[in-house]
Amino acid sequence: MLDFDSFHREMVRQTVLCVGDLMLDEFVYGEVSRVSPEAPAPVIAAKRSETNIGGAGNVARNITALGAKCIFVGLIGEDAAGAELKAALAREPQIESVLVTDSARPTTRKVRFVSEHYRTHMLRADWEMSHPATGNTEQKLIDTILPLIARADVVLLSDYAKGVLTARVIRNVIDAARKLNKAVIVDPKSANFAIYRGATLLTPNRKEFAEATRSRADSSENIAAAAQDVMQLADCEALLVTQSEHGMTLVPRKGEAVHVPAYPVRVRDVSGAGDTVVAVLAVARGAGAEWEDALRLASAAAAVAVAKKGTATVTPAELRRQILPHAFLAAEEKIVAHGKELEARLAEWRRQDLRVGFTNGCFDILHPGHVKVLTAARAACDRLIVGLNSDASVKRLKGESRPVQVERARAEVLAALEAVDLVVIFEEDTPLKLIEQIKPSVLVKGGDYTREQVVGHEIVEAHGGQVVLVEVLAGFSTTSLVDRARGDKKSGGKA
The missing domain is CATH 3.40.1190.20 (Ribokinase)
Known part of the structure; x- marks a missing residue:
């Protein structure tokens, strides 16, 4: 090549x-x-x-x-x-x-x-x-x-x-x-x-x-x-x-x-x-x-x-x-800023009449449950944008001990996945402003949410888009993984 x-x-x-x-x-x-x-x-x-x-x-x-x-x-x-x-x-x-x-x-x-x-x-x-x-x-x-x-x-x-x-x-x-x-x-x-x-x-x-x-x-x-x-x-x-x-x-x-x-x-x-x-x-x-x-x-x-x-x-x-091949694009090329850089990518995809999907989360420790949601989200669209909570946002939502990984590390891990086309870090507690800018055709969240609980569902549906809820994989959560790791450390076990 x-x-x-x-x-x-x-x-x-x-x-x-x-x-x-x-x-x-x-x-x-x-x-x-x-x-x-x-x-x-x-x-x-x-x-x-x-x-x-x-x-x-x-x-x-x-x-x-x-x-x-x-x-x-x-x-x-x-x-x-x-x-x-x-x-x-x-x-x-x-x-x-x-x-x-x-x-x-x-x-x-x-x-x-x-x-x-x-x-x-x-x-x-x-x-x-x-x-x-x-x-x-x-x-x-x-x-x-x-x-x-x-x-x-x-x-x-x-x-x-x-x-x-x-x-x-x-x-x-x-x-x-x-x-x-x-x-x-x-x-x-x-x-x-x-x-x-x-x-x-x-x-x-x-x-x-x-x-x-x-x-x-x-x-x-x-x-x-x-x-x-x-x-x-x-x-x-x-x-x-x-x-x-x-x-x-x-x-x-x-x-x-x-x-x-x-x-x-x-x-x-x-x-x-x-x-x-x-x-x-x-x-x-x-x-x-x-x-x-x-x-x-x-x-x-x-x-x-x-x-x-x-x-x-x-x-x-x-x-x-x-x-x-999309999987071989450098991770840093998939991580973009909230403003003009994102607009440039969106304009390019719109010119090609591509169906843009969106999902979001903290993704502090990536696990199989996350991978299932991201893979299902990508299957529902032509290009998938992932909104990622900033460090300050995660701290407000999860407490002073989080995140475990800084935002750039979390973004690079997400960007390395073939299912993910773009990662955008946002500072707010919710991705509402980001959803307003993107106006995705598909908004994807895990099945532990109801449609009414999904932030931005009104915006997406008002523009003719749809909300897709993906069944979550039982037994996986970032909080439980963090708690387990910290418990192992206190008991002298391997993290």
Whole structure:
């Protein structure tokens, strides 16, 4: 398994030169409840809109979201969309943008109309000029890009077929990068892979690969077979075919093909998922990851990205949580503060429509009775938050001799359990404020309580949640364990 923490330390040292088609992504969100009387078309009642740096610019954003640096070269027109993109890139501290302006063509802009109720794109409107850049603009791009290659660890070409990556620009960049021993990753658009000759890695999607190879590309075996000829043609080290929900297949020039299935996630928006994949691959390879490790990182990042709305980026923390089996997450990552840190985790889980559960207690000496309640609680939800009484709170509830273990020790023991996703320490005698903040879908307590005795049951039920009472395991209680241990000590026995 990849040592993610070591990888992350290398990741932030990387600089990626990203060249490609920049565009302004706009999303208009609203509800559809009627058909226009003027034409048989749905009417969207627009509620809000947002704009993002799109196309190759989203690749740049994903690179820096991972902690790496990005030098970005793109093309804009002399218009409002171009000015907005220039200003937006200037606000990105890790992106050094060098934009070439062509007054004869508009800045590429895409507006997507999205039904929030049905979570689907209804319509997309494009403002663009997709023919190749003119000779003068082409030369400006080449003159801008070539001096920057020496400063990069990896070169990434993001081709959206909007005119920036002409055959001449591609050839000049790849040849210059190879002379400096820089890896070149290409997200291709042309079906003629020969124009990318000399690149290290090509990353077509399934449709692009099938068109380029005239193959069915319907299985990993078929992809591996068809890839051999095209890799010879493109003189590349490896070829990666992305297949949406069917995962990804990497075919190296030497060695066996590797297939990684897609993570089972609820897809909210696939916009820009390919940008995330190539960004992770570039940073991972620059940081020294092997092909298979880089592929698994990219697959995990794609799963995070498609679970978000719009053209999304992925942080190292999100990537780490996705790629590592949950039981192996460091205990300290599961212990969070009451305020903004908790809200950030909740927001992430809500975006994924996960069912959040909650239980609480002192958990002074963890015993099988606790484990049974926690395991049953986790079975009733997708993510379980445990509220833990602070030392001061336990002392008020249990007396001056308690707790036996300090709150940090108790939190770490709880966080080490696979059933527990998050531990939050609270200072009050009851977790009422915490329950108000979380608004869990499921509130779990031991069966020695009645529903009416469970603190916060009114809040949970008012928001459509439920209270679950778990039968307690007879013969186990922290108080009896403490009393027994103290009795043994007084009698000289072993504690």
